[in-house]
Amino acid sequence: MDRIFRDSLDVSGVRGIMLYTTDEKLVCSKFNRPLRSDPEKSVEWALFLNSLKGVQELELLFEDGRLYVRKTVVGPLIVFMDLVPVSMLKLTTEILANSLDDRRIKKELGIQT
Amino acid sequence: MNQKQPDKKTFRRVRRSGGNDLKLSGMALNILRELDGESSLDQIVLRSGLTHAEAQNALAALVKQGLVEAIEPAEPVVPAEIFSRIQSSIAKALGPVGEFLLDEKMEDLGHSIEEFPIHLLPELVEDIAQEIRRPEISLSFKRQMIELIRTLNRL
Numbered sequence: 001m002d003r004i005f006r007d008s009l010d011v012s013g014v015r016g017i018m019l020y021t022t023d024e025k026l027v028c029s030k031f032n033r034p035l036r037s038d039p040e041k042s043v044e045w046a047l048f049l050n051s052l053k054g055v056q057e058l059e060l061l062f063e064d065g066r067l068y069v070r071k072t073v074v075g076p077l078i079v080f081m082d083l084v085p086v087s088m089l090k091l092t093t094e095i096l097a098n099s100l101d102d103r104r105i106k107k108e109l110g111i112q113t
Numbered sequence: 114m115n116q117k118q119p120d121k122k123t124f125r126r127v128r129r130s131g132g133n134d135l136k137l138s139g140m141a142l143n144i145l146r147e148l149d150g151e152s153s154l155d156q157i158v159l160r161s162g163l164t165h166a167e168a169q170n171a172l173a174a175l176v177k178q179g180l181v182e183a184i185e186p187a188e189p190v191v192p193a194e195i196f197s198r199i200q201s202s203i204a205k206a207l208g209p210v211g212e213f214l215l216d217e218k219m220e221d222l223g224h225s226i227e228e229f230p231i232h233l234l235p236e237l238v239e240d241i242a243q244e245i246r247r248p249e250i251s252l253s254f255k256r257q258m259i260e261l262i263r264t265l266n267r268l
Contacts, residue, residue: 007259012266085236088262089257098252 004099005030007092013084015065019100019109021075024049027109031080039080049076059086072097074111123184124157124172125150127237135178140171169218191229198261199241206245206254214244234262 005017009032016031018039019034035085052058057068061083068079068086070093078113099105130136137145140163147157157166162226175181196215203211218240219225222233229237238258245251 085232087239091235091238091259095252095256095259
């Protein structure tokens with residue numbers, strides 16, 4: 001399962017990735033290094049993601065990092081990263097988003113089709 | 114979440130022509146001794162025994178007095194042979210139509226083949242991929258380019 005996230009996790013400055021379903025359930029989370037607080041618990045993701053209905057792509061810039069959100073067929077993909085250029089990440093997440101359309105990968109991730 | 118980026122900027126001494134008196138602190142002298150035009154601020158900090166903030170203040174004072182100048186690191190550029198691989202992938206995806214696309218897109222980004230910065234390569238790939246109408250071919254092109262960029266970053 002890791003292989004589909006590997007290219008994006010290997011992009012310089014990427015700290016971690018979380019994938020949610022369209023009904024805001026966490027499918028998986030992968031982190032290169034631990035964050036200051038547990039990202040799964042420190043944010044009310046369901047509420048946040050619900051407010052993003054219809055959004056294809058979103059970048060939020062903070063003082064010390066960037067949050068990149070991309071819509072996929074499964075649901076929103078959230079990437080935590082340093083303040084580094086986002087173009088390489090956009091390329092790799094496009095490939096990732098496309099892989100999520102594959103039935104075998106959905107099965108591996110435990111997503112019901 | 115904060116992680117400090119390494120400071121790659123280097124500094125060199127400057128021959129001073131003016132005859133004004135100089136007032137240098139011990140820290141500034143310490144830093145001045147360590148400058149060789151090649152070491153980064155992080156390396157100088159390590160050797161000088163000063164804190165990062167002390168070294169930065171001392172350097173700022175030296176720059177202000179015209180004794181030291183910063184050397185901006187040269188931006189890494191894409192080796193020419195990489196472009197022939199990109200060109201061949203474009204040709205496979207677009208045929209003869211793609212012959213001038215690479216030059217055109219590089220120009221749009223304000224660069225040429227001789228000095229195209231590595232950090233702009235993903236943007237260039239994205240721009241080119243947008244010209245490929247068939248989604249599966251566009252995606253396959255991006256896959257090849259991601260591999261190429263990763264190889265380049267490992268060099």
